[in-house]
Amino acid sequence: MTSNNPVVFVVDDDARVRDALSSLLASAGREVAVFASATEFLRVDKPDVPACLVLDLELPDIHGLELQKELAERDAPPIVFITGHGDVPSSVKAMKAGAVEFLSKPFGDEELLRAIDAAIELDRAARLKRSERTELARRYQRLTPREREVLTFVVAGFANKLTADRLGTSEITIGVHRGQVMRKMGARSLAELVRFADKLGITPHENV
């Protein structure tokens, strides 16, 4: 768990299932961390790596669906449910709430590993998106209010001259601002800057 490898969290109150899953996932080369209850899982600090949660539906402390609801409000890893009952309504609920897979015990190893890999991929993409957005937001913070204003014109496709007219300043000044914006945002091209702005949810200036 010290490396940057993805990790699989297993929450099941049955020690036999925990041990078996732990061994199976280790045999398939996955990092595993097991927990006997939802409370235990919530209490422990998680490593900052892509992850997936294999969650027993019937936990003694918090019902799996409840925990799923609670985790949905945080940036928690995607969930693969496992259950001994496997009733249809619960599985529908779980899948609707964003579960990756809903497996009835006993299940095959390939089934489980496929679901885990899919979940980790999802988490990796979500984490990337989050970190990219965080970085962009950090860069955006460094812009001056004027530069942010100029940015909305640039991404709307305004020429420097037109922007200067609208903002009541000179074309040269706008050119300088524009250069600063590109530099601070780390954009190598206008197309890249437009993409950054879109990711940050910046509305381009009304092209009127």
Place this chain on the structure above:
Amino acid sequence: MSAILPGSSTEGPHPVDDPLLGKATPAVECDLRLILDNVPALVNTTTPTGEIDFANRQLLDYLGVGREQLQDWLPFIHEADRAMVIERWKHSIESGQPFGADYRLRRSDGSYRWFHGRAVPVLAQDGSIVRWCNLVTDIEERKQAEDLRRASERHAILDNIPGLVAIHKASGEPELFNRAAREYHGPCADDPKQWRITDVIHPDDLPWLLPARRRAVQTRQPFDTEPRMRRADGTYRYFLVRAVLVDDYDGTSRWYSVRTDIHDRKMAEEALRQSEAFLLEVQRLSRTGGWRYDLATDVVESSPEIQHAYAVLPGEDISRPSFWFDRIHPEDRPRVQALFEQCLREKTDYRAGYRIVLPDGSIRYQYATGRPISDDAGVLVQFIGASMDMTEHWLATSELERASQAVRDLQIKMSRAAQIATVGELAASIAHEVNQPLAAVVTNGHACLRWLAASPPNMAKAVEAAERVVKDGKDAGEVIRRVRALFKRTALERVRLDANEVIREVLRLLDSYPARKHVAIDTTLDPDLTPLFADRVQLQQLVLNLVLNALEAVGPVSGRPKKVSVRSGRAEDDAISIQIADNGIGLDHPEAAFEPFFTTKAEGMGLGLAICRSIVAAHDGRLSAERNVGFGTTFRVTLPIHPEVSS
């Protein structure tokens, strides 16, 4: 006035016999007039009846009129002084006494100056008055100096008054604050011209104070209020403000206002009011009233709460002890009365609980306590006490007893319900118990294969996994063994019991069961049923499962009343029977229902009836099912009264 000072000298003065001037001649008169015109004083003369017959030049110049126009004096004398001047003139003319008065006279430019008028009669030989000589001297400066002195005297006096005094003009604008007022209000009272009422009166008092003040100024009626006024430190204190409009020394009207600090008194009153309100509220909350009995006067005083509790009617004389005793329930009255009299005699504390009957016939419960109060000489003078309405408390107590009885009943039911878990729940639990180790077996098996397939194979891990397969497999076997044991007839605990009682217990248990709603359960139990020798819990499980089955069977029924009937009776010579019938959907092959895993339900393992049959078999009885003629199914249990006792 015109009668006294008509001022009609239009024809000019005419010579008269005059003791002073003698027989005047026109020439002498002319000289005299010349002299008088040049005297640096205002001079006039009048006839004995007071009509002006001469006015000197100085006077005419001052008034700004011609000699001919000096007809009516009235307008020239200040309005405020007029009445006084008329009065004195009248007196002088009637009595012949000299006239003297200070009054204001209007100058040609419209301003007034103070003058001292002095008139002496000119007498003839025979002592009769022939004319009046009037010298009018300007005393304005002297008067001003005097006013100033009086004003400063007034200031000095006002400043020494140990209270707040203010003087306002008749129109309400302040003119003066004494030292105490200036010290109280601080800088805002230093200059009366800068003073604003809004600076000193509490904002909450302004809405009523301002109109009242306006009204007082308009009607000139005394002003009496209790506003809060701002002190120099910014705090507000209550004052009693009294102002009256008085005619001042200089003839102008002024409001003299005295402000007395009543803050502490007001606060004490407010605190008292609040504490009284608090006590009343407490009495209301605790339903406790106070009373006091004065022995000398034989009078009872009572608080509003006790009057409320005793439902006093208008017109009832509650000052007599008899009123209070008469309200007591006739059965309690002699006891309470005797006790109270004993307490009076022995000067001991009084405590009594009793019922009272209100005029509307309702009964309330009271608990009264009292204490004798003696004077210094040890003579009992009064009894004070409190009386608490205990009705709600009494009712609540019995309510509580009833509630706790219900809780106890419920607890008994619950423990029994836990004991008789339904077979459906049992089956689900068994499935889970078996499934967990089974899942572990499969997963460990996969893990084992993977450890073996790794290159190089991880034998240690593979062995661990295989060992876990064995252990988990044994676990699953253990669960199965326990389940089997559950249905073995080994654990029977036979006791003598009444099958009817078992049926009633089960039906009571189902009282609050949701499926029980809208189903009419018809119970016909044979009262002479012979007791059985059977396992109580298993018999309960049997009846419970059969009734639950019946309830489930009538669940989907529509278009006819849902009915379940439970009967008990003697079957053969040595057996009893329990029949549970429903008018539900019915079974096509009733006997097949007893096969394990036979089920008509989407959920459920189909174990229920199989278990029922095993329970009956354990008791050497029979369980059969048959289709009814109309709708539904009847299950019949037959149990021998004297089973073959076998281990």
